Amino acid sequence: MDFKNTLSKIRKTAIDTASSVAQSAKEGSSVIAKKSEELVEISKLTVSISSEESKLKDIYAEIGKQICEKYEHGIYIDPDLVENCNDIVKLKTNVKNMKDRIIQLKNKKFCPKCGEALESETVFCPKCGYSSENINITVEESNEAFEINEIQGNIADEETLPETEIIEEENKDTAF
């Protein structure tokens, strides 16, 4: 009798446990579903906030641009904004100077011996006296890669030249 009783108790406990596990699993999955809905909404809101904030920035920038343009044309602006406008004028000048410098550098060649920047028409390097006649060195778009189309004439000091700067005519095709 005891055995039967115990078995019955165990069975009941097992059924209770199983149903309670099922119940909490059901609750758990509805909680998870709710949480994921919330996460989706949070992501959507975050994207919308970024989009609206980006529009705000553009409008603020446009307002600032219009005020500074007025200032640059001598039109009266709020004196509180003059300092900011002066900063912008300075920054614009810096950018222009750097762009001009790039144009200037692109029109130059570099002495293969000492690396001095030379005007494109210069024949003798004023720094080391190297004859750059027939040497055509241009600065690539990247401002890093040097292209040497032709090397003739004064190659007496060739052995002392850095290998990266000089590519002999016969190696040109395989070097690139």
Ligand SMILES: [Zn+2]
């Ligand atoms: Zn030189």
